[in-house]
Amino acid sequence: MIEFKNVCAGCLKPLSFVIPKGSVCKIIASSGEEKYDFVNVALGMKKPDKGTVLILGKDIYSITEEEYIELFKIVGVVMERGGMISNLNVWENLALPAEYHQTQSMDRLEEEAMEIFGQLGYETGRLAALMQSMPTSVPAHEMALLGIARTLLLRPEHIIYNSSTDALSSAVSGKITKAQIRFHNENKNRTSVFITSNPAALQAVPADKTIYLNE
Numbered sequence: 001m002i003e004f005k006n007v008c009a010g011c012l013k014p015l016s017f018v019i020p021k022g023s024v025c026k027i028i029a030s031s032g033e034e035k036y037d038f039v040n041v042a043l044g045m046k047k048p049d050k051g052t053v054l055i056l057g058k059d060i061y062s063i064t065e066e067e068y069i070e071l072f073k074i075v076g077v078v079m080e081r082g083g084m085i086s087n088l089n090v091w092e093n094l095a096l097p098a099e100y101h102q103t104q105s106m107d108r109l110e111e112e113a114m115e116i117f118g119q120l121g122y123e124t125g126r127l128a129a130l131m132q133s134m135p136t137s138v139p140a141h142e143m144a145l146l147g148i149a150r151t152l153l154l155r156p157e158h159i160i161y162n163s164s165t166d167a168l169s170s171a172v173s174g175k176i177t178k179a180q181i182r183f184h185n186e187n188k189n190r191t192s193v194f195i196t197s198n199p200a201a202l203q204a205v206p207a208d209k210t211i212y213l214n215e
Contacts, residue, residue, distance in 0.1 A: 001158055001191040002042065007051030010037035013214060015051070021158075022189045023208040024181070029197040030214040038213055039162050039195060043077060044068060056158075076156030080163040082147030084135040091131040094150045109153060116149050119179040121172070141168050148176060152183055158191040159183075166201045177204045 002019040011034050019025045029035035040046035041053060044060040053060050058071060084093045098109050117127050135143065144167050151159060161180065165173040184192040194202050 001056060002193065003052075003054040004042075005052040005054070007041060007048045007053060009041045009046060009048035009050075012037050012041070015213065017211055019191060019193060019209065019211075021191050024184060024192045024206060025194070026202050026205055026207040026210045027193060027195045028199050028202075028210065028212050029195070030212075032197050034213055035163070035195060035197040042160070042195075073154075074157045076151040076154050076159040078147050078151045078159065078161045078164045080147075080166075081140065082135070082143035082145075082150075084138075084143060084146065086135050088135075089131070090133050090135065090138065090146060093135065094131075094146065094153060097150060098153050112153055113149065116152055116179065119175070119182070120145055120149070121175050141172065144168060145172075145176065148180070152179075157187065157189070158193075160193045160195065162195050163197070163201070164194070166196055166198050168201075173201065174204055181206065 001021040001023075004015045004017050007015045011031075015038075027038070029038060037046070041048050044053075047061050055071060055075060058067070060068065060071070063071070084090070085096070088096065094113060095106070095109060099106075114127070122130070130138070130142070138146070144164060148161070148164055164180075165176050168176065180192065184190050194205055194207070196202050
């Protein structure tokens with residue numbers, strides 16, 4: 001699903017690896033700076049000094065903008081700290097990507113949102129208030145949860161989690177990990193990639209493969 005061929009960029013050592021389609025993979029960086037460089041290169045935001053980055057067989061630095069957009073409809077990305085738009089309320093942030101990609105009706109979207117937040121331990125009363133809140137008033141740990149929920153609602157075929165549970169307590173992180181693995185197991189071909197510079201945050205993730213960027 002993802003392949004690096006002798007990739008060099010920033011503080012990254014030369015990297016060559018393959019993440020097979022359908023697998024769960026943990027990628028461990030030795031520092032926040034190393035993780036930042038890796039994420040930017042892997043998502044097509046920083047062209048490497050050398051080497052090739054392939055996602056689903058496509059060189060992401062050689063495809064057109066339209067091809068890039070289509071590719072990342074298939075590959076969902078959970079951004080660190082949630083990646084919410086500050087002038088939209090929480091529900092508008094959750095619904096916007098699904099509306100844009102026209103993945104499902106609003107009624108079905110609401111049903112799935114309730115199901116996902118139930119898995120994450122939210123009570124109905126708290127959830128109703130949260131949906132009307134603005135991102136600036138939402139605590140950091142809940143922003144992380146919202147970022148995960150928003151990406152899961154898109155039902156991507158593959159998913160990349162960038163430090164998705166680093167800011168969470170072990171109890172909350174455990175609930176999230178269960179939801180993430182449940183989502184992964186819904187589709188035998190789904191690839192789930194977890195990226196962090198804090199290995200303890202991913203202890204509960206049952207990975208098929210672990211890649212250490214500094215080795």
